[in-house]
Amino acid sequence: MDDQQASLLGPADVRRLAEELDIRPTKKLGQNFVHDPNTVRRIVTSASVTADDVVLEVGPGLGSLTLALLPAAGAVTAVEIDPVLAARLPRTAAEFAPALADRLTVIEADALRVSAADFPAPPTALVANLPYNVAVPVVLHLLAELPSLRHGLVMVQSEVADRMAAKPGSRVYGVPSAKAAWYADVRRAGPVPRKVFWPVPNVDSGLVSFERVEPPSTAPRAEVFRVVDAAFAQRRKTLRAALSGWAGSAARAEAVLRAAGVDPSIRGEQLEIADFARIAEAAATESGR
Template sequence: MTIRLLGRTEIRHLAKSIDFRPRKSFGQNFVHDANTVRRIVSASGVNRSDHVLEVGPGLGSLTLALLDRGARVTAVEIDPVLARQLPTTIADHSHSEANRFKVINQDILTFEQSEMPDPPTAVVANLPYNVAVPALLHLLAEFPSIRTVMVMVQAEVAERLAAEPGGKDYGVPSAKMRFFGNVRRYGSVSPTVFWPIPRVYSGLVRIDRYETSKWPTDPEFRQQVFDLIDIAFAQRRKTSRNAFAEWAGSGNESASRLLAASIDPSRRGETLAIDDFVRLLQRSSDWHIVPKPEAVREVVEGEETHVR
């Protein structure tokens, strides 16, 4: 039997019934359009064989659509009020499907494999832009079982995640995400399908993990590649020769390492693809000289909005 999805009026009534007001600190904007959540679920490609990890289920709009698709869903919700209400909402709007659902009240950035012994195969979520990148990198590293990711984020973040080398939006998130898989945009979402209505558009992004990685995926190797990416974008307008000078030991040594990796030393870091960073590391004789630079934080201008 088809699950009854949440509409605009029901979203408002549900929030009122639990005396809940959206919190700007969590960027809480709730989807009330059934076509939008069906579109997200359809684009994710999940089916009855999938165990979906949903981040920030909110009032349950997307959760119900995932259950309607036949998937098992484990939802991680940081807000304790919403986490307590969600099982009741699922039970009220579905039947035996509630047996395929579990909610965990926790911050996704501290969520670990040990807390989810049944490994997830997919992530489907509406993410706030200010935690979107660290959340995705954390989940892809923590759960190798995840094959597909479909997320809705602020439009500017979607552009950065899917940007290609050399483009104005290409940066640290673009390169690091491609360490795990292929990244594609899946269109935009209007602010009018949310309550409250945000002042920004959202974008859909899908990540498909490589079936067979072309490079090692162990934590040590991954961190060293990520360190090189951070170095390259710390001063993105520098040539690669100058950007990697401190890492390599000197300008000449930097140029030699770059040439050994088939990289023109005059290229800027913003033109390097993930394959280039991996090759540079692999062709370097001593991986362990890579320093631990301060985290490079890319600020996305616009309203902080958690679109659910």
């Protein structure tokens, strides 16, 4: 932690800023602002942010988490889609953390459309309170676009956290879990109580941590992800049946699966991402014959 500190937003500060900006949090955007200083401190600590990190924060909102990140990180780049919030954040940093405000860069953009070229310095860590309706697409997009991201911690809806961190064989293991595993080791990192948000949401939240890993295969990621999508599009079916459309026929799906060393009679929820990669490799090999 840096010797320089930031004052953090409490409930009165959050409401004052929202009133000043005439902001009424909407469910459509999944807006719930954190107003508890202990929660944002816990997030920064759990994220293992150091002075060597350039932290990417998505959806900083009124700045609760941003202010907790500034003393810990070397720099913070906040991506905010709302122009009113994006314009206010640098002023909030200057008011609450005057000695640290120069560490903050604000980019007014949609996190689902940013690329590496948009950032003044390559982000090394993702720390964010993500809107519930875009959490999985945002994380997968950023991991794909920003190879510099080595680790991170995101706060998401509890059910989303379960799906992102699920392992093969779990009832909630599916497309988000398998695709996230291509990029990173993803784990649950604890619950977050509803009362730390304003307004209080009608769903529980949870923390998800990740550490970047090497892809399990040299197969093109897009091809592997096509197999994943096909396997879970009809998740109650056997792989032979579920992959028949992707492969062109059930017979070819079975041949590819056997070539990959995968039992055609099991379901996609039993496969690790490396298994899906082997299926994509086997299909490419068979096509090249």
